[in-house]
Amino acid sequence: HVDRSFVLDGVGVVATGTALRGRVRSGDALTLLPRGVQVRIRTVRANNTDVPEARAGERVALGLHGVSRDDVQRGDVLAAGTYLPRSARIDVLYAGETKRQVLAHFGTDSAPARLSILAPELARLTFGKEVSTWHGERIVLRDPASHALLGGATVLDAEPPARGASKPERLAILERLKNASPLELLERQSADGVADLGWLARNFHLGELPLREA
Secondary structure (H helix, E strand, O other): OEEEEEEEOOOEEEEEEEOOOOEEEOOOEEEEEOOOEEEEEEEEEEOOEEOOEEEOOOEEEEEEEOOOHHHOOOOOEEEOOOOOOOEEEEEEEEOOOOOOEEEEEEOOEEEEEEEEEEEOOEEEEEEEEEEOOOOOOEEEEEOOOOOOEEEEEEEEEOOOOOOOOOOHHHHHHHHHHOOOOHHHHHHHHHHHOOOOHHHHHHHHOOOOOOOOOO
């Protein structure tokens, strides 16, 4: 998640943030989300030192090729792989206070959203822009006027269908998403004749090969 960007002489555009998973090396191709812009990594710094690669948990600064300073904003995500989610809707596990309009905080981003309760502990957040999240990501919801805490949510589906959010069959899928692994979901989808490898890979950020172990 990008928390800052700037232009550095001799390097160009630099984005800073914390690496959440995997590793990143000079020369890697990444996607800037949610806009879907392709970038290449020029330089890598971790903990204020030039390094050949940075790993999950490290504070990093990445020199980027292929973007301008205005392309990179706080709240953006730099991610690898083909299967990357972008949606103006996300379905979440939520049991906090009910309010129609909320301010959602996730990663380094914050955005206003409409909160729709689908069933006990299940809700949909609808944004005025596309956002990129993944299954299991935590979201904090606040009152947009007072900024009072309403509750915490957990992403279940980062790319839900636009229609039928509260239909019984859709709620059953969300219930399975509370605890099921990607493999268990694939087995269930296959049994139902509706296997969707692309959705599984995007929702769980599984990389180039949807079922490959990390």
